[in-house]
Amino acid sequence: MLIDRCAHAxxxxxxxxxxxxxxxxAALLGAxxxxxxxxxxxxxxxxxxxxxxxxxxxxxxxxxxxxxxLGFLALGCASLLFSLGGPGGLAPRFLPEALDPAxxxxxxxxxxxAALLxxxxxxxxxxxxxxLRQLRCPEVLLDLMVLCYRxxxxxxxxxxxxxxxxxxxxxxxxxxxxxxxxxxxAAGLLPQVWLRALELHQAALxxxxxxxxxxxxxxxxxxxxxLAWAAAGSLGLLxxxxxxx
Amino acid sequence: MSGEALLxxxxxxxxxxxxxxxxxxxxxxxxxxxxxxxxxxxxxxxTTLLLHGVGxxxxxxxxxxxxxxxxxxxxxxxxxxxxxxGLVFQNPERQLLSASVYEDISFGPLNLGLPEAQVxxxxxxxxxxVGLADCRERAVHQLSFxxxxxxxxxxxxxxxxxxxxxxxxxxxxxGPMRREFEALLEQLAGQGITILLSTHDVDFAYRWADDLxxxxxxxxxxxxxxxxxxxQQALLAAAGQAxxxxxxxxRRLADLGLLPDEPPRSLDALLAAxxxxxxxxxxxxx
Numbered sequence: 001m002l003i004d005r006c007a008h009a010x011x012x013x014x015x016x017x018x019x020x021x022x023x024x025x026a027a028l029l030g031a032x033x034x035x036x037x038x039x040x041x042x043x044x045x046x047x048x049x050x051x052x053x054x055x056x057x058x059x060x061x062x063x064x065x066x067x068x069x070l071g072f073l074a075l076g077c078a079s080l081l082f083s084l085g086g087p088g089g090l091a092p093r094f095l096p097e098a099l100d101p102a103x104x105x106x107x108x109x110x111x112x113x114a115a116l117l118x119x120x121x122x123x124x125x126x127x128x129x130x131x132l133r134q135l136r137c138p139e140v141l142l143d144l145m146v147l148c149y150r151x152x153x154x155x156x157x158x159x160x161x162x163x164x165x166x167x168x169x170x171x172x173x174x175x176x177x178x179x180x181x182x183x184x185x186a187a188g189l190l191p192q193v194w195l196r197a198l199e200l201h202q203a204a205l206x207x208x209x210x211x212x213x214x215x216x217x218x219x220x221x222x223x224x225x226x227l228a229w230a231a232a233g234s235l236g237l238l239x240x241x242x243x244x245x
Numbered sequence: 246m247s248g249e250a251l252l253x254x255x256x257x258x259x260x261x262x263x264x265x266x267x268x269x270x271x272x273x274x275x276x277x278x279x280x281x282x283x284x285x286x287x288x289x290x291x292t293t294l295l296l297h298g299v300g301x302x303x304x305x306x307x308x309x310x311x312x313x314x315x316x317x318x319x320x321x322x323x324x325x326x327x328x329x330x331g332l333v334f335q336n337p338e339r340q341l342l343s344a345s346v347y348e349d350i351s352f353g354p355l356n357l358g359l360p361e362a363q364v365x366x367x368x369x370x371x372x373x374x375v376g377l378a379d380c381r382e383r384a385v386h387q388l389s390f391x392x393x394x395x396x397x398x399x400x401x402x403x404x405x406x407x408x409x410x411x412x413x414x415x416x417x418x419x420g421p422m423r424r425e426f427e428a429l430l431e432q433l434a435g436q437g438i439t440i441l442l443s444t445h446d447v448d449f450a451y452r453w454a455d456d457l458x459x460x461x462x463x464x465x466x467x468x469x470x471x472x473x474x475x476x477q478q479a480l481l482a483a484a485g486q487a488x489x490x491x492x493x494x495x496r497r498l499a500d501l502g503l504l505p506d507e508p509p510r511s512l513d514a515l516l517a518a519x520x521x522x523x524x525x526x527x528x529x530x531x
Binding site for chain 1: 299301320324331339341342343351352353355356357364365381383386387404
């Protein structure tokens with residue numbers, strides 16, 4: 001929800017998703033090819049600044065969107081740096097020889113994360129799906145993406161309403177009741193999923209949609225220029241990394 | 246209500262799989278270019294009737310006809326029908342397939358096989374018609390309930406149907422939204438689109454519709470021009486509907502000799518009639 005809100009609020013949502021996708025791809029490649037952790041961190045910092053200043057994503061929202069991935073990354077680096085077991089029993093043991101690989105992995109991952117966040121925080125998902133459609137992604141995958149994205153918000157609303165109704169009748173007074181109420185809510189959602197699937201199928205049929213779900217994305221009148229700018233920026237980024245290396 | 250019907254239900258019977266009644270010998274006709282309101286209590290069969298109108302349900306007995314021909318329930322027949330008849334569900338969440346306003350409206354015209362330029366033209370026209378031109382870039386989950394309903398209508402309008410079926414379009418709308426919606430309905434009817442809608446709002450139905458259809462327990466009790474409603478009070482009561490407020494008020498004022506016997510269709514019309522009678526009232530206040 002946070003990512004979706006940022007993407008729809010960003011002034012860069014009007015920029016061609018192909019241009020932003022190309023630049024993000026170049027940044028991902030740069031993260032992978034960065035010869036040193038320092039350069040990868042520099043790239044990550046540049047991308048973060050670009051997203052905050054250019055795409056106008058508020059810092060708290062950025063940190064909120066990055067937090068889960070940063071948590072996984074911290075866990076991954078810690079598992080490289082520390083070992084459990086050995087002569088000291090189960091106490092964690094620091095591995096100095098893992099410092100280098102952990103720094104490389106951490107810095108590259110941060111840069112890759114920043115590249116992806118740049119793309120998703122400035123591009124609404126329907127635009128990304130439209131881009132994937134242009135790139136000839138299989139229709140069935142696109143249909144699933146469209147429906148999952150739509151249903152995510154429908155069921156978030158149903159879940160929130162159900163939870164509020166339970167709370168209003170003391171369904172969440174205490175841990176045991178709360179657990180029971182959540183179970184009831186989850187069980188209640190299942191038939192609703194089936195019903196909603198049937199209803200959406202009927203709705204699609206009424207508008208002659210008996211095949212793949214086809215939509216027309218908004219047009220981006222300056223897409224060519226933006227793509228050219230993105231290509232130049234991508235080339236500059238990769239060349240810059242090469243020179244600094 | 247003479248002349249060839251655009252849509253006709255001829256003694257349609259249908260039961261749902263759980264045994265509950267859908268329609269029972271239900272017969273009614275919709276004239277081309279007319280504004281029609283279905284009135285009836287919950288469970289009367291209003292939604293079921295609308296689903297039959299687009300071939301989503303099939304009668305067990307009786308038949309549904311479009312332009313004098315029985316519906317063809319084959320794939321090609323239904324495709325042809327749904328190019329000409331559009332249905333807007335009561336709950337917009339049931340109808341919106343895409344999370345993007347622009348994309349969702351484009352869904353129908355794309356399925357008609359129209360070229361991209363024409364689809365874009367139709368989407369823009371539909372957005373303009375429902376007053377959502379500024380929302381084209383927004384996600385549907387960011388819209389209000391009323392705006393979602395408008396997106397649903399735009400999605401159907403973009404297919405340029407001849408007959409528009411609306412299931413309780415005013416349900417859940419606040420006062421200003423209802424007024425906007427009524428203006429939209431007025432505009433659509435003005436474009437020559439035949440409209441059939443279900444509603445519980447007898448005041449609105451009397452004010453807006455050309456023809457009223459009263460449903461109860463799966464049957465159509467009566468169809469008549471809306472202007473005849475003052476003379477159909479018994480049928481109205483049988484369909485579980487109250488008399489429009491304006492008629493009660495008019496009756497009292499007419500009994501007092503303040504207004505002529507011809508009843509107005511809306512409070513605005515009644516106020517205008519009172520204003521017209523005001524000079525007389527001033528001359529003869531008693």
